[in-house]
Amino acid sequence: MNPEQGQVLGYTTSPSSPYYFTFIVNKESKVFEGDFVIVRDGEQLILGQIAKIYRRTFHSLDISLAVEKDFVEYRRSVVVAKVRVLGAIRDSERLESAFPVDFGLPVFKAPGDLIAKVAAGENVILAVQLGKIVGTDISIKLDLKRLLEGNILVAGAPGSGKTYTSALLAIQCARNFIPVVIFDMYAEYSALINKLLHLHKKEITIEVKTFSTFEKRNTELLRIDFTEIGPKFLQSFLGLTEIQAEALDNTLRELRMRGVGSPSFDDIYEILKEKKRFHPVARSTLLRKLERMHEMGLFKFEQSTPISHIIRPGKISIIELDRANFETIEMTISWIFNKIMASKDDNKEGVFLILENAHEFRKIIQKILRAGRKYRVSLCVVSDRIAELYELIGLCSNAFLHRILSRHDMEALERHFPIHPSVLKQLPNLRTGEAYIVGDVVTFPVIIRVG
Numbered sequence: 001m002n003p004e005q006g007q008v009l010g011y012t013t014s015p016s017s018p019y020y021f022t023f024i025v026n027k028e029s030k031v032f033e034g035d036f037v038i039v040r041d042g043e044q045l046i047l048g049q050i051a052k053i054y055r056r057t058f059h060s061l062d063i064s065l066a067v068e069k070d071f072v073e074y075r076r077s078v079v080v081a082k083v084r085v086l087g088a089i090r091d092s093e094r095l096e097s098a099f100p101v102d103f104g105l106p107v108f109k110a111p112g113d114l115i116a117k118v119a120a121g122e123n124v125i126l127a128v129q130l131g132k133i134v135g136t137d138i139s140i141k142l143d144l145k146r147l148l149e150g151n152i153l154v155a156g157a158p159g160s161g162k163t164y165t166s167a168l169l170a171i172q173c174a175r176n177f178i179p180v181v182i183f184d185m186y187a188e189y190s191a192l193i194n195k196l197l198h199l200h201k202k203e204i205t206i207e208v209k210t211f212s213t214f215e216k217r218n219t220e221l222l223r224i225d226f227t228e229i230g231p232k233f234l235q236s237f238l239g240l241t242e243i244q245a246e247a248l249d250n251t252l253r254e255l256r257m258r259g260v261g262s263p264s265f266d267d268i269y270e271i272l273k274e275k276k277r278f279h280p281v282a283r284s285t286l287l288r289k290l291e292r293m294h295e296m297g298l299f300k301f302e303q304s305t306p307i308s309h310i311i312r313p314g315k316i317s318i319i320e321l322d323r324a325n326f327e328t329i330e331m332t333i334s335w336i337f338n339k340i341m342a343s344k345d346d347n348k349e350g351v352f353l354i355l356e357n358a359h360e361f362r363k364i365i366q367k368i369l370r371a372g373r374k375y376r377v378s379l380c381v382v383s384d385r386i387a388e389l390y391e392l393i394g395l396c397s398n399a400f401l402h403r404i405l406s407r408h409d410m411e412a413l414e415r416h417f418p419i420h421p422s423v424l425k426q427l428p429n430l431r432t433g434e435a436y437i438v439g440d441v442v443t444f445p446v447i448i449r450v451g
């Protein structure tokens, strides 16, 4: 196939470097910032993206005579496009471009398949399709393995398509036998995933199960034994001092030695009451805090739901937390993560977690984002308030950026992601369901229409 097809958009001119080139836009050509273009320079095909379009006076430009003639007759000034070089292709291999592009060469619109191929990079091990490159009919094949090696940010203004994108990611993982757990704050995933699966009737391998921390129709009750939440988390969650945390830890150990693996509130209460070495004020504070947990229903379950019911290859477990309070949500996330850490060797395929409203749970997600790689956990952080995630954005290696309107969010993205200004400029204009993919799964950011 000859990629240089269709209308000539213009001709290259000065200045040019291995990273940028400019071309004079033909009078009748319609070009926009963000458009992908190609130019052949000798053996190499150079793929670039228009970063800036501006007007310059004609005399200041150095162009070949043939082109010059054309322009002198009609205009005193010309429209010039500055193009960022994304890569050079030679014998269908992508190379870093080392030479400035020559002058006077015709520039064409880049074909979709070339963009998709170069963007996805080489050696895609497990290709998944999440959508088509905007303006083309070409799907980009992303490497799921590479995507799940790090954490993912799915961000965008309310209603821009974050949940839809995350649901598709969940399906792609499950289809490839990677267990998925979704922390669903608005109880919206179950219907959405079933709808999306319905579109692909052939898929019988994916199992979808909905859990809830409360008794709720069409869901299985998620049972959490609070002693499995982990002492460190309990300490910070209950706001315990070192002494209180130690006393609680000793109590639990004592109960374990007595053969009470999953103690009730009364078991703990009895033992703590007897602890004479413990200062009475500190003891009553701790007991008060435990009573609060008791009121929240945290001592209710003596036996947790087996983690193997929740985390299983090919299964999407949706945990509906629409009626849960903040503490219960944090505790549920923490319990799942502790269970994953404990069963590390069983999760050879890794685990994909999706967390909506991530900015509200910074403390707990920081732990997962940092330690996830060790336990083969990839966390998908979904949020419409990127700025509130602060430095946690930097712990995500890839992002699906939907429409973003807030200045603060853009600044936060710019600080933590190597996003080109021309990409940032386009974020407010994305339509619902369109997303920029940025990060190490692509060689350069591309906009896709998710679906």
Ligand SMILES: Nc1ncnc2c1ncn2[C@@H]1O[C@H](COP(=O)(O)OP(=O)(O)OP(=O)(O)O)[C@@H](O)[C@H]1O
Residues within 6 Å of the ligand: 156, 157, 158, 159, 160, 161, 162, 163, 164, 165, 384, 432, 433, 434, 449, 450, 451
């Ligand atoms: N790629 C898509 N293809 C088709 N419809 C889509 C797509 N993305 C989103 N939609 C539709 O647009 C609407 C908003 O999408 P979605 O709920 O995913 O947005 P959101 O960013 O998660 O919103 P919120 O901030 O309210 O959580 C929904 O009705 C959804 O079905």
Ligand SMILES: [Mg+2]
Residues within 6 Å of the ligand: 162, 163, 164
């Ligand atoms: Mg949503």
